[in-house]
Amino acid sequence: MVMTSLAQRWAQLRRDPRVVWAAYLLLALLLIALPFVTDWVAGRAWVRIAAFALLYVMLALGLNIVVGYAGLLDLGYVAFFAVGAYLYALLASPHFNIHLPFWALLPACAVIACVFGVLLGAPTLRLRGDYLAIVTLGFGEIIRIFLVNLNAPVNITNGPQGVNLIDPIHVGGWSLAQPHAFLGLAFPAVYNYYYLFLALTLAVIFVSMRLEDSRIGRAWVAIREDEVAAAATGIDTRNMKLLAFAMGASFGGVSGGLFAGFQGFVSPESFTLIESIMILCMVVLGGMGHIPGVVLGAILLVVLPEALRYLGPLQQALFGRVLADPADLRLLVFGLALILVMLLRPSGLWPSPVRRRELAAEGDIARQEQASVYDAAR
Numbered sequence: 001m002v003m004t005s006l007a008q009r010w011a012q013l014r015r016d017p018r019v020v021w022a023a024y025l026l027l028a029l030l031l032i033a034l035p036f037v038t039d040w041v042a043g044r045a046w047v048r049i050a051a052f053a054l055l056y057v058m059l060a061l062g063l064n065i066v067v068g069y070a071g072l073l074d075l076g077y078v079a080f081f082a083v084g085a086y087l088y089a090l091l092a093s094p095h096f097n098i099h100l101p102f103w104a105l106l107p108a109c110a111v112i113a114c115v116f117g118v119l120l121g122a123p124t125l126r127l128r129g130d131y132l133a134i135v136t137l138g139f140g141e142i143i144r145i146f147l148v149n150l151n152a153p154v155n156i157t158n159g160p161q162g163v164n165l166i167d168p169i170h171v172g173g174w175s176l177a178q179p180h181a182f183l184g185l186a187f188p189a190v191y192n193y194y195y196l197f198l199a200l201t202l203a204v205i206f207v208s209m210r211l212e213d214s215r216i217g218r219a220w221v222a223i224r225e226d227e228v229a230a231a232a233t234g235i236d237t238r239n240m241k242l243l244a245f246a247m248g249a250s251f252g253g254v255s256g257g258l259f260a261g262f263q264g265f266v267s268p269e270s271f272t273l274i275e276s277i278m279i280l281c282m283v284v285l286g287g288m289g290h291i292p293g294v295v296l297g298a299i300l301l302v303v304l305p306e307a308l309r310y311l312g313p314l315q316q317a318l319f320g321r322v323l324a325d326p327a328d329l330r331l332l333v334f335g336l337a338l339i340l341v342m343l344l345r346p347s348g349l350w351p352s353p354v355r356r357r358e359l360a361a362e363g364d365i366a367r368q369e370q371a372s373v374y375d376a377a378r
Helices: 002-015 017-041 044-069 079-092 104-124 128-151 189-212 214-223 227-232 237-264 275-284 289-319 324-344 353-377
Strands: 180-182 185-187
Touching: 017 044, 017 275, 044 189, 044 214, 044 237, 044 289, 044 324, 079 104, 079 128, 079 237, 079 275, 104 128, 104 237, 128 275, 185 189, 189 214, 189 237, 189 289, 214 237, 214 324, 227 237, 275 289, 275 324, 289 324
Parallel strands: none
Antiparallel strands: 180 185
């Protein structure tokens, strides 16, 4: 009875608008103060990691549109990330001696990546499942190989050496690569990038939420559940699938442009297949089709590998020497953690309520079938 009353009280609090707005205000204050707290507790390197986590949140939300909403398995999503990064690098560096402003480059990255998304989606409209995964995987590898080899006979991408000396991001005449002071507080360069990425991440989350609640989002979910039934109800599955590829790719292009401006250097090694797999893991681990879950998965898969770097000093402190290579041990622990989560929480760490009910119903059906088979065997 006590647990039931507590659950009812918690449900009432969650529906109270004042509690909801107070929670949002607290979260906003935490996000604003995060660079200062992180710098004080763990060092400025972790502020940079937090900025990268926001980049990957945008990437994961873009892939969530394709995989989580529309149910299209895309293993080449990093290609759109690469397109945005290289477009920004080539048009804001001495490579072509073109230095376009940030406000023009970022929309261009989104548009060009969107075009590439349509180019990928158009030939794959009839493919599903494993076949679609293989085609998208090949598309991602083709883009990376083009980036490596487009340095002859005309040097477009500078080949495997990549493009460097990329212009830092300027917003309103302010260079984010320079420290600034505001209200008596010092804001180093990495803080400036963090706040820009935070603002754009919140914008991407807002767009994703609006898409989820729209007719387009419901059409994507219908295609994910049963494409034939969706087509029978009058949904234009062709255009909806193309729109999913285009929208997801545009988020990847924006993230790529921000990555290039943040790093000041891009090369093909940053856009390998393992990056696509990691972004897909963020979506699946957090909870496909659920925005808070995807955000959680992206943050965990960026922060966890970096935190596991401390396994080397930990071994030194405990045993007086390093027993296992920290890099190998870090990947081993990371892989085991992914396996355990998928075994114990197949719907993700923070699944959507709909997905949780679907998996529960599937589990009940499977148990009933096993019981009937067992009774028949007896």
